[in-house]
Amino acid sequence: MKTILILEDDVIFSRSIGNWLKKKGMATEHATTLSAARKALSAREFDLVLADLRLPDGNSTSLLEWMNERFYATPFLIMTNYGQVENAVEAMQLGAANYLCKPVQPDKLLEAIGKIFSRSRNDGSEFYRGESAKAREMYRLVGLVARSDISVLIWGASGTGKEHIARELHEQSHRRNKPFVPVDCGTITGDLAKSEFFGHRKGTFTGAYGDRCGLFQTADRGTLFLDEIGNLSPETQMLLLRALQERRYKPVGSTREYAFDVRLVAATNENLERAISEGRFREDLFHRLNEFTINVPPLSECGEDILPLAEFFMKHFSEKHRKPIRGFNSLAAVSLQKYPWPGNIRELKNCIQRAVLLSADGWISLEELNLDLTVGREETASLSEEEKEKRLLLKTLEEAEGNRARTARMLGISRTSLYEKLKKYRII
Structure with a gap:
């Protein structure tokens, strides 16, 4: 999941943008000053800095200069008022990827972010595409199936890069500008599975302090990647199967059903056909997930x-x-x-x-x-x-x-x- 540092002293606007980006499958952190942003960038890596041009302790161009001095390669996207476009151009000369004029339109922001991530993805900085015979065959199959909406099951041993193949499927599809939402099925426990997949309403159970979007809503019109699908409990498999059959879900505590439009990609390192014969995996769910199979070869x-x-x-x-x-x-x-x-x-x-x-x-x-x-x-x-x-x-x-x-x-x-x-x- 991409993580964005939002540098904006208007807290309400910052949170509003952050919540909207979260619904699009991205994680966010917030800073209101240049000093707080420097501290955040020193502590961890981000995929993008989304920064207001003018801040209480200076212009964000000084943060960009500070990042350049330390060889930080994090893409930098400027937000500015129309009267400050000259300063935004100066920021681009320092290496900013682009600028947006306020008030920032969500669709324009998502388009700009998508272009930045696409550039960083294709410049070789994030992955290496294998050239061996088996790797070329695997990528050929990815290209064949990526543009369709059928479900894909990726099989490969641990550490072979199954999530990378799932991202390749997403990036080559018509959904590439929509969210790619990965989830480790081993972390979805039986009691919370329904809330995790479908969301919940405020006050539904202890700890439900507010409404929460589930994975299907977060990934809407994008790709939902279910990693290590064989780890799902039988009860959770049934929940998932029912949703896929009906193409609808109901958040916990809600009386209303919602339709969803997601492309499903699953991955596993175990033999699911053997799991079916041993009664650990549902055969009907397997056929829903396995409309097309891609095998990821071991590095050896x-x-x-x-x-x-x-x-x-x-x-x-x-x-x-x-x-x-x-x-x-x-x-x-x-x-x-x-x-x-x-x-x-x-x-x-x-x-x-x-x-x-x-x-x-x-x-x-x-x-x-x-x-x-x-x-x-x-x-x-x-x-x-x-x-x-x-x-x-x-x-x-x-x-x-x-x-x-x-x-x-x-x-x-x-x-x-x-x-x-x-x-x-x-x-x-």
Whole structure:
């Protein structure tokens, strides 16, 4: 979910815009002064800053200058009165994405935000599209089905990037300027499921201090992404099925029913057909969700994507942590390709972030990656980096059938360097 920092000293207007954006599937935080905004930006990352031009302690252009000095890449959208357009143009020269004249029209605001998010999505800053054969086939299927409204079930092991595929489906659909609302089904408990999906009215139960929008209302005309759908309880599955059959829902405590228009995308890492045979998942709900299936391959089956993806994460974390990294040394690059990546893309991402933080000379080495290239992890947990390097050499030499010239090419090092390492470890 995108998070927007709203910088506006008119509290009523700020809350009004914030509530409207929440209904469109976005999260918001609020600040009324430049100093409060600087504090918020220092504490966490935002997807967008929506700022009034004039504030009690100065112009928001000074905040933009402050962000530029610290290499913050957060998009900046200015709100201004007609008489201050010149200042807004100055803000755009400093890097602001756009400006809107007050009074801000909600539809115009949503359109501007949508364009900003679309640009940031397509400039390569948020994800890497795989080029391996299996990745290309997966994206081909995404392109085929994205423009329709049929329900899609995404299947893949944990960490393969199922939410990314769901977002791709949304971004390529006619609903792309409407909300994309992800929900972890493991967090939806039986007692609160109805309120979570359909909302509730004030005073319906203890703790219901106000009306609340449910997921179906929040995602209206957009995409509702149900992650790990197999975690839903049987009772919640029945609630969801009934709503999908009738295309209507009733908030808890309300006497009125509401129609909804959402595109449903679900994801799972388990075999739902087996869950059906074991009585843990409803077959009728499965067929509602599974009008089209997209399988996300494990990273180990997309070998061509491993190094480009690692380099993508390296650049991302190098910028994020303001730590210049030039690349991977040859042994590190080989180890990235030989490691089986049981945790898939998520494990690779975490591994690269750690390596970027540990790198001392601008290059990522085998030591910083700290990958165990053997099958038995427990057996080698205490191995030194030298022992791991030795095992990598032996494994590559075996794959090259003892051919040292080929071994050197596979490792990306010179034959002289290979001979030195073989001597070092007494392999020759």
